[in-house]
Each structure stands twice: as C-alpha cells, then as structure tokens.
Amino acid sequence: MAPEVARATDRIVVSRGRVRIDDLAFQVGWSRRRLWSRFRSQIGCSPKRAAKLVRFNPAAHHLAMGTSAARVAPEGGYADQSHLHREVRAFTGVTPAILAGDPGLAVDGTAWAGQGPFVQDRRP
Structure with a gap:
C-alpha cells in the first residue's frame, strides 16, 4: 500500500470518518x-465510502444496543436524523428501527458500552 493511502486510511479512522476528502487529499x-x-485501487472503495x-x-x-436514532445521529457525526436514516438504508436496506432490533449487532454491547462519544443510558 502506498504510504499516502496508508496515511489517508489512518486519518479516516482517527477522525471516525469525519474528514473532508479534499482536506484528506491536501x-x-x-x-x-x-x-x-x-x-480505490488499493483499498477497494473510494475514500468517501470508507469514511462513511x-x-x-x-x-x-x-x-442495535437501543440508543435512539435522535441521539446517535449528532453524536455519530451525522448532520441530522434523516442523514443517519439515509445511510442506514443505503448500507443495510432497512430502517434504523429495524436495525435497532438486530440481535447480531447487539452482542457487541460489552465492547461498545461506555466508550467513544456514545454512552449507553442505563436507566430502566
């Protein structure tokens, strides 16, 4: 992998996908x-797709852990809830509500709980 592609990939990960591609190129x-x-030739997708x-x-x-879409959207770097909704539909083909019921993703609750910008609300 070219060092520039490696740096671009690292920058995408460090920024949690919140980097402008023009800035990344610069x-x-x-x-x-x-x-x-x-x-695209070295990773298999565009830098924008990788960031998404x-x-x-x-x-x-x-x-999937039960955090509301209204909370996930701004804390996850989405412009608004409809932006999150469009990306969920684009990547999964289902709505955020359906994705929220996916038990396969919820099993990672231990790995995600209390980490990053999302802190799971533990109230009953």
Missing part, C-alpha cells in the same frame, strides 16, 4: 482525483 499531498484513484463505513459502524452498533 494532507497527503495528492490531488483529489489521484487520491480517489489510488485509494467508519462512521456507520459504531452508529449501527449503538442503534
């Missing part, structure tokens, strides 16, 4: 077009 010293081309996936992963787990 940080690695490449044009946006070159970053997209090299990133990095942002989506914890959001999906928190929805």
Whole structure:
C-alpha cells in the first residue's frame, strides 16, 4: 500500500470518518482525483465510502444496543436524523428501527458500552 493511502486510511479512522476528502487529499499531498484513484485501487472503495463505513459502524452498533436514532445521529457525526436514516438504508436496506432490533449487532454491547462519544443510558 502506498504510504499516502496508508496515511489517508489512518486519518479516516482517527477522525471516525469525519474528514473532508479534499482536506484528506491536501494532507497527503495528492490531488483529489489521484487520491480517489489510488485509494480505490488499493483499498477497494473510494475514500468517501470508507469514511462513511467508519462512521456507520459504531452508529449501527449503538442503534442495535437501543440508543435512539435522535441521539446517535449528532453524536455519530451525522448532520441530522434523516442523514443517519439515509445511510442506514443505503448500507443495510432497512430502517434504523429495524436495525435497532438486530440481535447480531447487539452482542457487541460489552465492547461498545461506555466508550467513544456514545454512552449507553442505563436507566430502566
């Protein structure tokens, strides 16, 4: 993997998917077009798609743990609840409410509880 692609990937992960792709290209010293081309050939998706996936992963787990979409959206880096809804539908084909009932994602509750920007509300 090219060092620039590795740096771009690290920056996406460190920012939890909240990095502008133009800024990312500037940080690695490449044009946006070159970053997209090299990133796609070496990672298998565009840097924007990778950033969306990095942002989506914890959001999906928190929805499955019972955190409300209204809370997940702003804390997960989404502009609003409808933005979160669109990405949930795009990645999973289901609504956030249906995703919230997915027992497969909820098993990671121990790994996610009390970490990151989301803190699970433990009230009954």
